[in-house]
Amino acid sequence: MWRPWGSSKKSPVRRIHDTSSPFSCSSFKDILHLCAEDYSPSSSLPLSSAAKRTANVFHRVRIANSILRAWGETRPESNRKLLDSVSDRSVSVSIPDADKRIVVYYTSLRVVRSTFEDCKAVRSILRGFRVSIDERDLSMDSRFLDELKGILGKSKLSLPRVFIGGRYLGGAEEIKQLHETGELKKLMEGLSAAEPATCGVCGGYRFVLCDECNGSRKIYTEKSGFKICTDCNENGLISIKKQ
Numbered sequence: 001m002w003r004p005w006g007s008s009k010k011s012p013v014r015r016i017h018d019t020s021s022p023f024s025c026s027s028f029k030d031i032l033h034l035c036a037e038d039y040s041p042s043s044s045l046p047l048s049s050a051a052k053r054t055a056n057v058f059h060r061v062r063i064a065n066s067i068l069r070a071w072g073e074t075r076p077e078s079n080r081k082l083l084d085s086v087s088d089r090s091v092s093v094s095i096p097d098a099d100k101r102i103v104v105y106y107t108s109l110r111v112v113r114s115t116f117e118d119c120k121a122v123r124s125i126l127r128g129f130r131v132s133i134d135e136r137d138l139s140m141d142s143r144f145l146d147e148l149k150g151i152l153g154k155s156k157l158s159l160p161r162v163f164i165g166g167r168y169l170g171g172a173e174e175i176k177q178l179h180e181t182g183e184l185k186k187l188m189e190g191l192s193a194a195e196p197a198t199c200g201v202c203g204g205y206r207f208v209l210c211d212e213c214n215g216s217r218k219i220y221t222e223k224s225g226f227k228i229c230t231d232c233n234e235n236g237l238i239s240i241k242k243q
Contacts, residue, residue, distance in 0.1 A: 093152060093168035100192045101132040105148045106160040109139040118172035119160045125179050132192040140207050141233045165191065207237040
């Protein structure tokens with residue numbers, strides 16, 4: 001327990017630190033340096049060791065709070081830079097006929113854990129807004145990969161990739177930052193609401209087994225024997241949109 005301020009005898013009140021002057025700092029780099037400094041009271045009167053330690057603690061806390069407030073005032077500038085970079089990308093890259101929904105290219109495979117976790121986190125964030133989302137799983141159909149390469153003009157891509165209102169926003173890092181700053185919610189305005197019920201045919205996966213090969217990708221005929229089914233993709237699935 002700390003000792004109460006002053007002694008039992010009546011003594012003048014000693015001020016620890018004057019906080020009337022504002023403090024500004026551009027980063028957290030000075031916190032450790034400031035916290036390491038020893039506090040020297042303006043008064044020449046001696047203080048006990050316990051009171052001096054207490055004064056040091058309060059002095060450092062006030063300095064740290066000032067730094068946090070000053071750093072917080074610089075966040076809007078970084079938000080504007082993020083939005084400007086998003087706007088620059090959306091001008092050059094976009095998806096036609098998707099101005100009222102979200103399009104997400106992702107993977108449901110757990111081969112690369114970090115990629116799977118990013119895809120899962122982004123889908124969870126977007127689903128929380130309850131708007132229409134077109135989720136395109138590259139592990140279900142490789143044609144989604146070719147489609148994404150054609151849109152972005154790149155051969156090597158990381159997942160997920162998000163388009164909102166037909167505009168390209170970026171990957172997991174950009175979506176998380178926009179969500180933290182509250183700018184992502186503004187981009188959701190005007191989008192179509194999500195359908196409350198899950199599809200009874202595909203269960204929300206958007207793919208069903210091929211009727212011709214039952215997912216085996218092989219068809220048998222008496223004339224030519226077994227041959228590869230051409231009505232489905234490499235996984236033996238058909239997109240629900242084709243029905």
